[in-house]
Amino acid sequence: EVQLVQSGAEVKKPGESLKISCKISGYTFTSYWIGWVRQMPGKGLEWMGIIYAGDSDTRYSPSFQGQVIISVDKSSNTAHLQWSSLKASDTAMYYCARLGGLPQWFGDLVSFGTANWFDPWGQGTLVTVSS
Amino acid sequence: QSALTQPRSVSGSPGQSVTISCTGTSSDVGAYDYVSWYQQHPGKAPKLMIYDVSKRPSGVPDRFSGSNSGNTASLTISGLQAEDEADYYCCSYAGSWVFGGGTRLTVL
Numbered sequence: 001e002v003q004l005v006q007s008g009a010e011v012k013k014p015g016e017s018l019k020i021s022c023k024i025s026g027y028t029f030t031s032y033w034i035g036w037v038r039q040m041p042g043k044g045l046e047w048m049g050i051i052y053a054g055d056s057d058t059r060y061s062p063s064f065q066g067q068v069i070i071s072v073d074k075s076s077n078t079a080h081l082q083w084s085s086l087k088a089s090d091t092a093m094y095y096c097a098r099l100g101g102l103p104q105w106f107g108d109l110v111s112f113g114t115a116n117w118f119d120p121w122g123q124g125t126l127v128t129v130s131s
Numbered sequence: 132q133s134a135l136t137q138p139r140s141v142s143g144s145p146g147q148s149v150t151i152s153c154t155g156t157s158s159d160v161g162a163y164d165y166v167s168w169y170q171q172h173p174g175k176a177p178k179l180m181i182y183d184v185s186k187r188p189s190g191v192p193d194r195f196s197g198s199n200s201g202n203t204a205s206l207t208i209s210g211l212q213a214e215d216e217a218d219y220y221c222c223s224y225a226g227s228w229v230f231g232g233g234t235r236l237t238v239l
Contacts (some may be wrong), residue, residue, distance in 0.1 A: 021227070035228075037177075045169070045177065045220050047228035061227060095176055100188075116224035117167040117182035124176050 003025035004034075004096050004122035011128045012086050019082035020125045022096030029077040030054040034088040035118055036070060036081050040092040050099065051079060057110075086129045097121040135160065135221055135231035142237040148209040150233045152200055153221030158188075161202035165224040168206045172217045176190060180219075198208060213238050 007021040035050040049060040051070045058070050061070065071080045079096055101115035143149040150239040153160065153168075153222040160166060164184045169177035176227045179188050181197035184204060204223075208215055216238040 037230075044233040045222075045230040047222075047230065059227075097177075100179065100182060113163065113165055113222055114164040116228070117179055118169075118222070119178075119179035119182070119188060121176040121178070 001099065002120055004098065004120060006094075006096060006114050006122040009126040009128070011130070014086060014088055014129055014131055016086050016129075017082070017084050018086055018127065019080050020094060020127065021078040022081075024073050024079065024098070026079045029072075030074060031102070033103070033112075033115065034072070034079040035053045035097050035099060036068075036079075037095045037097060037118070037121075038064075038092045039095065039124075045095075047084075048081070048094075053079065058067045086127075088131075090127060091129045093124045093126050095121050133229070135184075135223055135229060137219075137221060137231040137234045139232070140235045140237065142239055143208075143211045144239045145211050145213065146149075147211050148207060148213060149210075149236065151206045151219050151221075151236070153204040153206070153231045155223055155229075156202055159200065159203050159223040159229060162225055163223075164199065166197070166199060166204040167222045167224075168195075169220045169222065170215075170217045171220065174202035177220065196223050208236070 003095045030053045033050045036048040038046045048064040051058045053072045069082045070090040097118035099115045100117040103112045103115045150182045167179040171177045184199045185197040
């Protein structure tokens with residue numbers, strides 16, 4: 001069974017750093033892309049970025065580029081999302097999710113048309129940033 | 132990409148059918164069959180219900196169906212059941228991913 005298990009809730013102060021994790025099991029970790037999705041309190045889902053666990057190729061949403069860093073640790077089958085300086089507006093639930101299929105490569109270009117859905121999802125990590 | 136447009140809420144009685152719309156543009160929903168739908172119960176993680184506009188993952192009841200017409204995708208739930216009450220989000224891939232604002236389904 002494919003499982004994504006996320007780290008526990010965090011309470012941080014503005015300006016602090018944070019790294020949350022998403023531990024994956026049930027399939028070959030390096031074969032798939034992992035995405036991160038933000039859900040602010042009472043709001044909808046927002047795509048943040050994705051990373052290929054095989055070589056750490058990372059794509060960010062323009063809204064989150066430069067605001068967070070997505071990484072993987074192949075030795076522990078874990079994906080990470082990190083902030084260097086948190087803001088109150090980072091308060092949200094963060095979900096990791098695996099892309100459901102395998103993308104196609106056309107030379108150096110990748111198309112996610114064959115892998116465009118997210119399944120399964122982690123249980124979420126609640127991050128609260130408050131002074 | 133701007134967020135896809137969904138109605139804030141829909142409702143129906145048990146046994147009825149409801150349809151949730153998801154409107155994008157000719158650059159996303161209207162351009163590719165790369166629309167997925169997610170169900171989210173309160174306090175829970177989203178769950179994939181439909182992908183590639185109309186495909187159902189294993190384990191999802193066939194009461195759930197998806198379609199696409201022009202720039203609007205739709206999720207139809209037939210034979211409504213109490214456990215269908217949840218938030219539903221559409222998502223489109225067109226070079227990057229964009230979600231809809233979400234629709235709250237109430238089963239009366």
